[in-house]
Amino acid sequence: MTPYSLAFYVDVVTSGTVLGLGPAASPDRVTGVLGSNFGENTFRNSMCRDYGLAEFFWDRDSARHPWSGHHFTLQVHRLAHRDRTLVNETLRARYGRFTPRLRFEKLQRLLDRRGVPLLEIPEVAANAPYFRTFWQPDSHVAVSVMGTYGEYSTPDNLRVGDVYKIQAPMAAEEVEWRRARVG
Template identity: 40%
Template structure:
């Protein structure tokens, strides 16, 4: 089908013409050209016809952070070649109006790409499939009687790893809370002894982390908030996490010091977070996981104190945008 290689390339690589969703607006514009721009509160979307890129404004007001892109495949149904635009057609040629999911899946299977079906509940009118290697989701119309049933509606960058990992523990909050309440009064030695007998996967530990975050955010826990914060960091250190996952979880805890200055001393410093992110990078290839770690680190670039660490971050950032 005409245009099929473009869709397959997006799903395979997690990029549009080499552009990933974390790049700043000016980098996207250099390649895709003209756009229509929309703003909602702290979010901005630039519409390039077939493709949209979205960003969130940095909390310090200094620029934008990439959030996601969406290939609006359904827009091809009217004027496919005009919608695709000159830049995309220059590489991929003309486009058909519709793309059956089974045709796209067959092409992806030919390339050795396996998709995971994401179950978000019935009645949504669409099925979702995810390529974990590229962090990309495919949305497929799933409405009996709909003339476009089974057609690809959109392709979007999305990291569904955490959703899929914690899905088996949906509805088990009470049981998981009993574990956390058991751990709460224990000292580190007792907790470590308990952990030796626990053989739970990443998703179980991540769900514990998420429940702890909810408790820390709650306004009903001012007296024991410090204890919950300490327990959350213990879970990060002793849970079944990779170095990369652990680094990103620590980065995700930086908000605690901003919202609760009295507990800022418990939170890893900027240098500690950045060092963990860069240390977790394996290999020299700029994989989606590597880009995620570099992006998490470069968010703090202006606050890094160690000159050697700052130089190391600049090197990775330069590679990231080369």
């Protein structure tokens, strides 16, 4: 992993943003930073803009209401396809080359050195034991990691210990709900 792409992931987990774009960023703000090269899926009251690696999601009460930021996801597993167009030009210009896989142990080690802990939290039943989830309590970022091989855990030829996705926000209430389900 190049130091620059690792720096991107460290920045996201530490700040809870992608280039300063938080989960609540408006569609116009996201387009202003990441550009207009995206795929868009719009349903009645929800919208997703897919930039390849990064996806941003919004919802609204009705067509008369403005879009409200819901969350963003970094689909890190997609990089295993080795398609260079999956990394947005703005991200490439800032962070350089992204390699096909992100090893969780490397990410965690860099975060630990910066005093940014990742706490393992229980996985939802449908995903356990195939995935493991780690949460950063200050930024409310969740990191999903391949836990074991199985029916749902071999997409994109990932290895156990590879990061599958990074998502924000994961509220403290969801973390407590997950802990209560297994406790």
